[in-house]
Amino acid sequence: DVKVTQSSRYLVKRTGEKVFLECVQDMDHENMFWYRQDPGLGLRLIYFSYDVKMKEKGDIPEGYSVSREKKERFSLILESASTNQTSMYLCASYSGAYEETQYFGPGTRLLVL
């Protein structure tokens, strides 16, 4: 079974702090994604990566950056956390093969005070 793990389930940070969210997958997937989920808005794509050191902006990249130094690890960085970044953050990975699906991590619920 594919396993996607995220570094924290719950995180509380202060405004202005630099925040790192880490995601690791164990199935050698090329593609990895970071989403945020907010009530009434559904999941929205922040960034995705289709290979090591490659990244592409999603629909809401402002205030975020990402890093993919190794194939199995995709990090989301909030350079200076703000209260409007309080949200549930979900990581996913995907092989890209036909009829394959995305596999999601358990999510990190981030509260920025």
Next chain:
Amino acid sequence: KNEVEQSPQNLTAQEGEFITINCSYSVGISALHWLQQHPGGGIVSLFMLSSGKKKHGRLIATINIQEKHSSLHITASHPRDSAVYICAPSENEKLTFGTGTRLTIIP
């Protein structure tokens, strides 16, 4: 207008009832995903389909590409089916998500 519309937004039913959740989309797609999210946040993929119909246990998913519509059916519903069900059309690897249907099955 949202690119992905799900209906109903909330659904409460008695155990054993037949459940239908609908999804209409306006984006171009290569496939459509149905996802399940339980309280606590974890998301599990139920189906990915690009045409016709797929069945897995008590779950059935259908898609009509011409009409840009998909349905998720649950037969003989059970309280453990209580969750949020999310429709997500995809173009290649990029998904666009509906806001979900919250399903509650009462024993």
